[in-house]
Amino acid sequence: MIETIATRPYDDQKPGTSGLRKKVPHFKQPHYVHNFLQATFDTVGRGDLETLVIGGDGRYFNRDVVAIAIRMAAANGYGRVIVGQGGILSTPAASNLIRKRGAAGGIILSASHNPGGPNGDFGIKYNIENGGPAPERITSAIYEKTRSIERFRIFSAPAPEFDAVGEHRLGDMVVEVVDPVSDYADLMEELFDFPKIRALIDGGFTLRFDAMHAVTGPYATEILENRLGAAKGSVVNAVPMEDFGGGHPDPNAVHAANLIAAMMSEDGPDFGAASDGDGDRNLIVGKGIVVTPSDSLAVLAANAHLAPAYRQGIAGVARSMPTSQAVDRVADKLGIKTFETPTGWKYFGNLLDAGKVTICGEESAGTGSDHVREKDGVWAVLLWLNILAERRESVRGIVEGHWSEFGRTFYQRHDFEEVDSDKAEGLMESLRDRLASMAGQRFGSLVVSEADDFSYKDPIDGSVATGQGVRIVFSGGGRIVFRLSGTGTAGATLRVYIERYESNPDRHGDAPGEALAELISIADSVGEIRRRTGRTEPDVIT
Numbered sequence: 167m168i169e170t171i172a173t174r175p176y177d178d179q180k181p182g183t184s185g186l187r188k189k190v191p192h193f194k195q196p197h198y199v200h201n202f203l204q205a206t207f208d209t210v211g212r213g214d215l216e217t218l219v220i221g222g223d224g225r226y227f228n229r230d231v232v233a234i235a236i237r238m239a240a241a242n243g244y245g246r247v248i249v250g251q252g253g254i255l256s257t258p259a260a261s262n263l264i265r266k267r268g269a270a271g272g273i274i275l276s277a278s279h280n281p282g283g284p285n286g287d288f289g290i291k292y293n294i295e296n297g298g299p300a301p302e303r304i305t306s307a308i309y310e311k312t313r314s315i316e317r318f319r320i321f322s323a324p325a326p327e328f329d330a331v332g333e334h335r336l337g338d339m340v341v342e343v344v345d346p347v348s349d350y351a352d353l354m355e356e357l358f359d360f361p362k363i364r365a366l367i368d369g370g371f372t373l374r375f376d377a378m379h380a381v382t383g384p385y386a387t388e389i390l391e392n393r394l395g396a397a398k399g400s401v402v403n404a405v406p407m408e409d410f411g412g413g414h415p416d417p418n419a420v421h422a423a424n425l426i427a428a429m430m431s432e433d434g435p436d437f438g439a440a441s442d443g444d445g446d447r448n449l450i451v452g453k454g455i456v457v458t459p460s461d462s463l464a465v466l467a468a469n470a471h472l473a474p475a476y477r478q479g480i481a482g483v484a485r486s487m488p489t490s491q492a493v494d495r496v497a498d499k500l501g502i503k504t505f506e507t508p509t510g511w512k513y514f515g516n517l518l519d520a521g522k523v524t525i526c527g528e529e530s531a532g533t534g535s536d537h538v539r540e541k542d543g544v545w546a547v548l549l550w551l552n553i554l555a556e557r558r559e560s561v562r563g564i565v566e567g568h569w570s571e572f573g574r575t576f577y578q579r580h581d582f583e584e585v586d587s588d589k590a591e592g593l594m595e596s597l598r599d600r601l602a603s604m605a606g607q608r609f610g611s612l613v614v615s616e617a618d619d620f621s622y623k624d625p626i627d628g629s630v631a632t633g634q635g636v637r638i639v640f641s642g643g644g645r646i647v648f649r650l651s652g653t654g655t656a657g658a659t660l661r662v663y664i665e666r667y668e669s670n671p672d673r674h675g676d677a678p679g680e681a682l683a684e685l686i687s688i689a690d691s692v693g694e695i696r697r698r699t700g701r702t703e704p705d706v707i708t
């Protein structure tokens with residue numbers, strides 16, 4: 167039976183860079199989840215016996231919300247829901263299922279790299295029929311609806327069990343529970359040369375994939391160990407846990423320190439990688455070298471043609487504005503276009519749908535292609551492996567060779583976490599106020615050539631996004647970008663992105679901290695970071 171239940175709006179259900187993210191206790195307030203889901207269903211106005219994909223990264227509260235989403239989908243007119251077994255679907259696997267099964271959309275439950283558990287973070291995101299995150303016009307319409315919602319619809323009977331593959335019914339709706347891995351693994355097998363990668367591994371090439379107790383464990387185990395023949399145990403921390411083993415499933419130097427330490431040792435594996443909570447990010451580590459995500463994007467773009475899916479070349483590339491310009495140099499050489507978009511994968515969807523770009527990436531360890539409409543951690547690992555299998559060089563050799571060919575773009579992102587929101591807003595405001603007078607100003611040995619607050623007009627649908635980050639470009643090409651995170655759940659996170667291009671091969675081995683030292687100190691003075699936030703050091707450097 168369908169029940170209509172009265173509710174009262176919450177005023178804080180505005181989706182950020184990637185859906186609605188809050189602490190679990192916040193989500194557990196009465197009807198908090200129901201309100202957001204109903205506002206979503208009301209906005210997308212589908213449900214006309216259509217199909218909805220439901221799944222998440224397996225964090226604490228995932229199962230409860232999967233059950234609620236199934237019951238509400240049944241009450242809102244969907245004909246079928248496709249649910250990952252155990253409520254599990256990585257973000258890219260969910261994107262694939264939406265596309266492959268012609269679903270109207272999907273509900274993805276994740277707070278990505280943020281910690282999980284009863285006091286950790288949770289998130290809900292809606293993806294549209296192309297498999298990608300809902301664009302701004304939809305997320306703002308959802309938010310508008312959450313502010314005036316008065317009732318939601320839910321099926322009174324409990325949701326069927328979703329721990330075993332099979333079909334059930336809830337009222338008139340079919341609940342199809344699927345293996346979360348197999349369709350995705352099949353897609354990877356179509357894109358890449360598995361026999362060649364298998365031959366590389368058979369020849370003694372060793373690897374370690376750290377799933378960080380998060381969703382990629384089953385995917386990486388099936389693909390790397392079962393299908394590609396990597397030794398058992400090559401995938402570590404492979405069982406998804408509700409609290410990610412108490413860690414942050416964020417593949418960076420701080421949280422993937424064990425992997426990096428193993429890769430720095432002479433007798434460590436040849437290739438290391440890690441992914442995040444929901445499987446859309448990737449960290450690539452070679453023997454003795456951590457590959458900066460922006461460099462990884464550039465290397466993948468330059469070498470994609472070595473993998474079967476991209477053999478005919480790539481149509482164009484897109485990167486988020488704060489991502490380093492290393493990939494732009496590759497695109498120039500290939501004679502293809504680079505698109506610079508705001509932060510967040512939702513801005514790539516139209517470009518991918520229109521066939522304008524094939525490969526996209528973000529400095530935050532996200533890379534992907536037109537095979538789905540989300541960034542994809544395991545995909546990036548496999549493209550790297552395919553390239554390594556073709557080139558038979560080390561990761562370090564490939565990266566250093568890339569620098570010799572294209573020059574090196576030194577890059578760092580400095581994060582200042584849990585800054586008082588007013589202070590962080592004040593810092594950004596002050597920068598914006600000074601933008602007009604900045605060009606021509608000298609800081610140390612550098613002169614500002616341009617400064618602006620990034621805005622983007624989507625070339626396909628003409629929609630405009632403003633206020634996407636303050637950019638300060640110096641003559642000679644150095645660049646500092648300031649923006650506030652849109653995924654945090656406590657206070658504000660200030661992100662400062664710093665880069666500088668170096669063409670001189672004798673300097674390519676320099677440490678990034680030294681190569682960027684002058685820009686780092688300018689960032690503090692021009693951004694008034696210390697003065698306004700009291701912070702002397704970033705919490706994380708990536």
Ligand code: VG1
Pocket residue numbers: 183184277278279442446447486509510511528529530532650651652653654661
């Ligand atoms: C961060 C990253 C951004 C990424 C987003 C979602 O956003 O900077 O590049 O798209 O997370 O990634 P923000 O607004 O905090 O800077 V994920 O892996 O959380 O889905």
Ligand code: CO
Pocket residue numbers: 278279442443444445446447
């Ligand atoms: Co993620």
